[in-house]
Amino acid sequence: MTTPIATSLRDLIEGGPPPAGRFGPYGGRYVPETLMEILIELERRSVELLADEGFLAELAGELRDFVGRPTPLTAAGSLGEAWGVALFLKREDLCHTGAHKINNAVGQALIARRLGAKRIVAETGAGQHGVATAAAAARVGLPCTIFMGAVDARRQAPNLERMRLLGAEVRLVEAGDQTLRAAIDEAFRAWVADPVGTYYLLGSVVGPHPYPWLVRRLQTVIGEEAREQVVRAGGLPDVAVACVGGGSNSIGLFRGFLADEGVELLGIEAGGRGGEGDPHSASLARGTTGVLHGAMTPLLQDAHGQIVETHSIAPGLDYPGVGPEHALLRDLGRARYESVTDREALEALRECSAAEGILPALESAHALAGAKRWAGRNRGGRVVVGLSGRGDKDLAVLADGAHHV
Ligand SMILES: *Cc1c(COP(=O)(O)O)cnc(C)c1O
Numbered sequence: 001m002t003t004p005i006a007t008s009l010r011d012l013i014e015g016g017p018p019p020a021g022r023f024g025p026y027g028g029r030y031v032p033e034t035l036m037e038i039l040i041e042l043e044r045r046s047v048e049l050l051a052d053e054g055f056l057a058e059l060a061g062e063l064r065d066f067v068g069r070p071t072p073l074t075a076a077g078s079l080g081e082a083w084g085v086a087l088f089l090k091r092e093d094l095c096h097t098g099a100h101k102i103n104n105a106v107g108q109a110l111i112a113r114r115l116g117a118k119r120i121v122a123e124t125g126a127g128q129h130g131v132a133t134a135a136a137a138a139r140v141g142l143p144c145t146i147f148m149g150a151v152d153a154r155r156q157a158p159n160l161e162r163m164r165l166l167g168a169e170v171r172l173v174e175a176g177d178q179t180l181r182a183a184i185d186e187a188f189r190a191w192v193a194d195p196v197g198t199y200y201l202l203g204s205v206v207g208p209h210p211y212p213w214l215v216r217r218l219q220t221v222i223g224e225e226a227r228e229q230v231v232r233a234g235g236l237p238d239v240a241v242a243c244v245g246g247g248s249n250s251i252g253l254f255r256g257f258l259a260d261e262g263v264e265l266l267g268i269e270a271g272g273r274g275g276e277g278d279p280h281s282a283s284l285a286r287g288t289t290g291v292l293h294g295a296m297t298p299l300l301q302d303a304h305g306q307i308v309e310t311h312s313i314a315p316g317l318d319y320p321g322v323g324p325e326h327a328l329l330r331d332l333g334r335a336r337y338e339s340v341t342d343r344e345a346l347e348a349l350r351e352c353s354a355a356e357g358i359l360p361a362l363e364s365a366h367a368l369a370g371a372k373r374w375a376g377r378n379r380g381g382r383v384v385v386g387l388s389g390r391g392d393k394d395l396a397v398l399a400d401g402a403h404h405v
Pocket of ligand 1: 099100101128203204205243244245246247248249250316317361363364388389390
């Protein structure tokens, strides 16, 4: 008998799109009628392409030659010794453009080209997804428009310049809060205006179905590689730890170990400054279920359903929602989610940089801080951390903002 909705771990391990686009009560497709057919068609064609040997060979070739995969799994001996565990870092920081986001951007850009799209649109907050999308669009030869809030553009000037150099047209959004949320609204609008010629390249495992599934499928390469590498290095880990913004690098890592019951899955959200009443971005730990950007999912909202102010020192974690699959993994008890503060993340970033010669992104530093806390409870354990990106983009914050934390 088939269940109409994915509600068990077994359903999730299957790997195909979840029936009805739902992960238990989460997910779905809350979009205007004009987009419904486009999304159904996108699901149908993605399923087809991701089972097509020719397409999979093309994707594998781009991941190898353009992105730089497989990324290494680095044994972090000094840091592991300091924390009392065997520590391994999955090095997504070594991907082209500096983070895991390019895995998804390249995969979707290849799909867009196969679908016959005339241009790619995307939104960006801090600019990391915009940079990855601009690079991938250039690679497949499609023009690309990136929507970015005017406030974000001022805060992230180097990424604005990168996107332009990579050939993207960057549209500054002066409406609304002039940050990520307004940029998403504008990108959606551009898509609705021309849903056939335009491909909307979403950056994380959020949004309406099929994106949470599609982006997860394209990021699963992280976990597949990591599992093989850590087994070759002596055996399965006790825990896999990754940071959770929208949830794409973490779900990508977790998927590699989902069927390994003995491997704990630990997601780390942004706790912000950590004081009573301070804004944070811990949607899974402290959110309530509602609809945002086309999906039902845990959100940071007030009693009237208004999105509340969020904060993280890591721009990539500063999002009021989270991927629906994480919400189901949480409810099933298969994954656990904790949060760490800005300060804990910064401390872990400094420790990792000095001990290992690896400067992690502020986002990835949250995963490290979570791993350190886990190590405190589990001396002698074996730990894989998803190092989602490199910290070069964070130098300005690290140089002059960090002492305000
Ligand atoms: C964007 C970003 C994240 C957060 O996004 P997820 O979808 O949760 O992975 C994490 N780390 C880095 C380096 C990022 O750029």
